[in-house]
Amino acid sequence: MTIHIGAAPGDIAPTVLMPGDPLRARWAAETFLDAPRCVTEVRGMLGYTGTWRGHPVTVQGSGMGMPSLSIYASELIREYGVTTLIRIGSCGAMQPHVALRDVILAMTASSIGTPSSTILREVNFAPCADWGLLQAAAAAAQDQGVTPHVGGIWSTDTFYDERPDLTDQLTRHGTLAVEMEAAELYTLAARHKARALAVLTVSDHLQTGQALPGDQRETGFAAMVEIALAAAFPG
């Protein structure tokens, strides 16, 4: 057990899928894993462990935002020996060619700062996905008939944005979508020699104002879960 995760040692798999939403964690585990069991519910941040095609997998909610993700990812890596972390998140599209429900594989994640900025200090670190996972996810998506968008995303601390000028500049520079965790996940993975990737589904469109209802953000994103699992265990 750690401060924020109640699982016993050995109850967390080396491969973890991380949605922000703990109820999406429960849905993903119950839908895609064999013999899923709840291994932690500290603070209601649900975690489940089961198997996928014989491989042990944990699905652990991360909460919203980089400080929350940082707590769960740090404890998973440092205390439970997790080596592969794949975020399965929702995001807001920032480009006209990206549509609602499209899947995005985040190659890099820009930010103003992450919790790790305090140690990186003046360095503008470039958080990037693990190449093996990214390549496997792109192949898995194609196998499933999904054409993913692959490129840079924006990890922000503010869902309710008061700086439209920032969004404009990031959009102008090709940023595909906005979410709130990937930059810190990639930075922590780099520091601890783990592998990380963010597989995202578009739930909102910043340009059209379209938005999916809450229940679909919880249970409507099957393609990204299947892509994440296939990327973790290719072949």
Ligand SMILES: O=P(O)(O)O[C@H]1O[C@H](CO)[C@@H](O)[C@H]1O
């Ligand atoms: O759907 P999740 O994984 O929570 O991700 C996105 O949704 C939340 C905001 O609604 C933020 O956590 C953002 O990153």
Ligand SMILES: O=c1cc[nH]c(=O)[nH]1
């Ligand atoms: O962080 C997020 C997640 C979904 N949609 C957004 O606009 N922002």
